[in-house]
Amino acid sequence: MIQALYFALALFLLLNLCAGLWRILRGPTTADRMLAAQLFGTTVVAMLLLLAQASGNPVLRDVALVFALLAAVTAVAFVQRAWPEEKESEHDLN
């Protein structure tokens, strides 16, 4: 029974992730798109841990650890380097 819950929750988190894609589509500023990447990071870590417990091989926990680290590094790289100069029209300046 608990196995079914693991897979059901992993699927639910996946649907959560797909709902987050809408923000990438519509996000006025690039920062919003980066937030979706942040959401990806945390959600995939949770999914990996659930699958590690469900499938029974502990290697997936290390994968989740590396993924959490990479998500942080990606966001920092975006903020420091890859944030383009936004045109005035792109975000709602008064």
Add this chain to the structure above:
Amino acid sequence: MTLTDYATACLLILGGIFFLAGTVGLLRFPDVYTRLHALTKADNVGLGFIMAGLVLQAESWLAAGKLLLIWLLVLFASASVSYLIARRALNKGIRIWM
């Protein structure tokens, strides 16, 4: 289903609810700062509940310790990252939703 299974089940479901709140917050909130707030808070708490549920099921203390470390890493990482993004967004003049 033993007692720990029931405890794990309700903790995991709670975690799922917080993840849902985080995603709905990301979609519904009006500007970058509120989305950032909703995202980091809800996801970290959601991950914390899922972690607590999984720690009950962990086969060894080492695995439970690793789970806790993963959660702490995500906690610190997303806290500092959200601060970075918000400060940079403020400097770039992204208006705060009033």
